[in-house]
Amino acid sequence: MSDCLFCKIIAGEIPSTKIYDDEYVYAFADIDPQAPFHAVIVPKTHITSAAEINSDNSIYIAKIFEAVAKIAENEKLEKGFRVVNNCGEDGGQTVGHLHFHLLARRYLQWPPG
Numbered sequence: 088m089s090d091c092l093f094c095k096i097i098a099g100e101i102p103s104t105k106i107y108d109d110e111y112v113y114a115f116a117d118i119d120p121q122a123p124f125h126a127v128i129v130p131k132t133h134i135t136s137a138a139e140i141n142s143d144n145s146i147y148i149a150k151i152f153e154a155v156a157k158i159a160e161n162e163k164l165e166k167g168f169r170v171v172n173n174c175g176e177d178g179g180q181t182v183g184h185l186h187f188h189l190l191a192r193r194y195l196q197w198p199p200g
């Protein structure tokens with residue numbers, strides 16, 4: 088999608104700090120981190136939100152969670168972490184390209200605000 092911020096980041100048209108990269112997934116440092124470690128993990132295809140996941144594109148969800156485990160190992164997040172998806176207006180989604188936040192290196196309150 089030509090006007091999508093995260094598609095531009097994936098294409099390298101907007102710079103980002105790479106955390107992980109493979110055939111299906113790109114992960115980069117969030118520009119406004121909410122924890123000492125805050126990665127944004129995106130599929131390398133334009134899916135608007137979690138509400139658009141279906142049997143044709145759900146392989147990307149499996150690959151994203153494989154990436155989560157690899158990032159956790161690479162970054163030594165053995166104390167734990169949180170994976171968050173904000174979906175739609177009430178979910179607090181601000182960028183219309185499916186993404187998961189991977190937060191770590193501080194105690195994360197539950198329930199969130």
Ligand code: 5GP
Nearest residue numbers: 103115116117118119127173179180181182
């Ligand atoms: P959402 O609020 O949609 O769940 O998450 C979008 C995330 O993207 C936010 O945490 C925000 O800080 C991050 N973000 C927005 N624009 C940019 C950008 O240009 N570069 C990077 N690295 N992160 C961004």
Ligand code: ZN
Nearest residue numbers: 091094133184
């Ligand atoms: Zn996109």
